[in-house]
Amino acid sequence: MTALAAQTLGRFDLPWVIAIHQSKDVLRKRWVIAYAVLLTLAGDLLLRLAGNGPSALVSLLNVVLLLIPLIALILGSASLYGAREFTELLLAQPIPRRALFIGLYFGLTIPLAAATAVGLILPFVIERAIDATSAPMLAVLVAVSVLLVAVFTALAFVVTVLVHDRARGLGLAMLLWLSMGVLYDGVVLAVATALRDWPIERGMLAAMVLNPIDLARTILLLRLDVAALMGYTGAVFRAAFGTASGAVIALATLALWVVIPWWFGARAFDRKDF
Amino acid sequence: MMQVRDVHKRFGPLIVLRGVDLALRPGRVTAVVGPNAAGKSTLIRCILGLTRPDRGSILLADGRDVRLPAARAGLGYMPQRPSFPENLSGHEVLAMLDALRPDVVPDNTLLERFQVAAQLDKPVRTLSGGTRQKLSAVIAFRYRPNVLILDEPTAGLDPLAASVFKSAVVAARDAGTTILLTTHVVAELAALADDLAFLLDGAIRFAGSVGSLLADTGASSLDEALSLLMQSPADAIPAAALHAEGDRSPVRVVRETHT
Numbered sequence A: 001m002t003a004l005a006a007q008t009l010g011r012f013d014l015p016w017v018i019a020i021h022q023s024k025d026v027l028r029k030r031w032v033i034a035y036a037v038l039l040t041l042a043g044d045l046l047l048r049l050a051g052n053g054p055s056a057l058v059s060l061l062n063v064v065l066l067l068i069p070l071i072a073l074i075l076g077s078a079s080l081y082g083a084r085e086f087t088e089l090l091l092a093q094p095i096p097r098r099a100l101f102i103g104l105y106f107g108l109t110i111p112l113a114a115a116t117a118v119g120l121i122l123p124f125v126i127e128r129a130i131d132a133t134s135a136p137m138l139a140v141l142v143a144v145s146v147l148l149v150a151v152f153t154a155l156a157f158v159v160t161v162l163v164h165d166r167a168r169g170l171g172l173a174m175l176l177w178l179s180m181g182v183l184y185d186g187v188v189l190a191v192a193t194a195l196r197d198w199p200i201e202r203g204m205l206a207a208m209v210l211n212p213i214d215l216a217r218t219i220l221l222l223r224l225d226v227a228a229l230m231g232y233t234g235a236v237f238r239a240a241f242g243t244a245s246g247a248v249i250a251l252a253t254l255a256l257w258v259v260i261p262w263w264f265g266a267r268a269f270d271r272k273d274f
Numbered sequence B: 001m002m003q004v005r006d007v008h009k010r011f012g013p014l015i016v017l018r019g020v021d022l023a024l025r026p027g028r029v030t031a032v033v034g035p036n037a038a039g040k041s042t043l044i045r046c047i048l049g050l051t052r053p054d055r056g057s058i059l060l061a062d063g064r065d066v067r068l069p070a071a072r073a074g075l076g077y078m079p080q081r082p083s084f085p086e087n088l089s090g091h092e093v094l095a096m097l098d099a100l101r102p103d104v105v106p107d108n109t110l111l112e113r114f115q116v117a118a119q120l121d122k123p124v125r126t127l128s129g130g131t132r133q134k135l136s137a138v139i140a141f142r143y144r145p146n147v148l149i150l151d152e153p154t155a156g157l158d159p160l161a162a163s164v165f166k167s168a169v170v171a172a173r174d175a176g177t178t179i180l181l182t183t184h185v186v187a188e189l190a191a192l193a194d195d196l197a198f199l200l201d202g203a204i205r206f207a208g209s210v211g212s213l214l215a216d217t218g219a220s221s222l223d224e225a226l227s228l229l230m231q232s233p234a235d236a237i238p239a240a241a242l243h244a245e246g247d248r249s250p251v252r253v254v255r256e257t258h259t
Helices: A003-027 A030-050 A054-082 A084-091 A097-126 A134-162 A166-194 A201-209 A212-224 A231-241 A243-271 B040-048 B069-074 B090-100 B109-114 B129-142 B159-174 B186-192 B210-217 B222-231
Strands: B002-011 B014-024 B029-033 B055-060 B075-078 B147-151 B178-182 B195-200 B203-209
Touching (some): A003 B090, A030 A097, A054 A084, A054 A097, A054 A212, A084 A097, A097 A243, A134 A243, A201 A231, A212 A243, B002 B040, B014 B178, B014 B203, B029 B040, B029 B186, B040 B147, B040 B178, B109 B129, B109 B159, B129 B159, B147 B159, B159 B186, B178 B186, B195 B210
Parallel strands (some): B029 B178, B029 B195, B075 B147
Antiparallel strands (some): B002 B014
16 A cells, blocks of 8 residues: 555544544443433333333433433533543644544544433333334434434534633533523523514524424424424424424424534634644 | 744734744754743644644744644654543553554554553553653654654653653654753753753743853853843843844844854
């Protein structure tokens, strides 16, 4: 192999070198193991209490929508801040910044996504609750959960690249989680109530698109067909797009929530002074 | 060889580097010294490509900019505070870095001389500060660098390990490696440094050999010469001994002249 060919092959290989080793490190972290165990225990408990049907999945959905953004955004940010000195050592190696960013992103996202998938599937295996009805729904739950992990680790990268100070960065991550996971639907509902005499459906659709957690909830509840739990924005979304097309549009929009923060984070990482 | 040319850097209103010019010569250990907040860390970060200068360039002997990833293949770096993924073993860390340079056969000399191979089977989180520092030194020397950047390298090393480390630096220097060293330990400077660059308020106030610094300041020891530079860099040096190159700052720039 010529030196040039070796260099070219090496360039494709570099992000995966970083991602594989980073994944090994993240998978061995106690909080990642604790997160997978917690999800498994929650799923098992809900299956025992609610039975095998969609109701257990709906209950699990609420756990997932609260827990995944919290873990991926806040503990993800803490993990990235903790690895800053090693990232600087890697930046002094012969690796382009973009390749390093790709490696670090997948090195955090893949193990968290794996922990999420294991934590969601394992209780169904333990309780022998996988059947023709629950399997497709569980598949959608796992797929959307993995997408949510990808969204919130991308946001964790944006936070840690843009905010140098660890305490301020973690504060911002907490604020983002609280805003998107806890406060957002309440604020939207308050606005909708205040403006109930106005034609605000388009505004409500926009409001849902602006929150990946709302999007994830809509996708899953459209699939589970549980309209009562959709919340105001989800109900508007369903009325506008119908069940099947609404889910596809929401899924595509959620994918954009991965791509846009990722791209923004990658650009900021390229230009950052460490 | 590395040439730092007119490097400027500011962070918001804070000007950190004000046109730094510095030539690091092959086969020489150049110590960059100066008080806290003089700009040493920022200069090192610029040299490593971690921080981008607002103006100026940092070029290797072949004319390549150090910011190019391929140019960093010949660079060895030992940071002041080594940090590695806590759940990987030392050998896994080495394997990761080896994989970034697939065309280089790693040099295990320092690994063997430190006798840490067995300890590096354990997760990094269980290693002592000294062992982490040894791992950091092993990494810096492992890929036979042309340029070595050593930032407070012996902090945390026991006397025996420090001695092994210093002999490795001397061997690399004798083999023609360009070495930049920062340290606050004067004995280490005296033992290792061939050249010295004194940085104050973001500008080089003295650059020359250790011998010329002693001669120019009239000091009897390196310790005394550095004290004179730090207390009052311009006034402390006898005017007759200066080789000023211009008035680019209120304090005259002092240079060694080689004939």
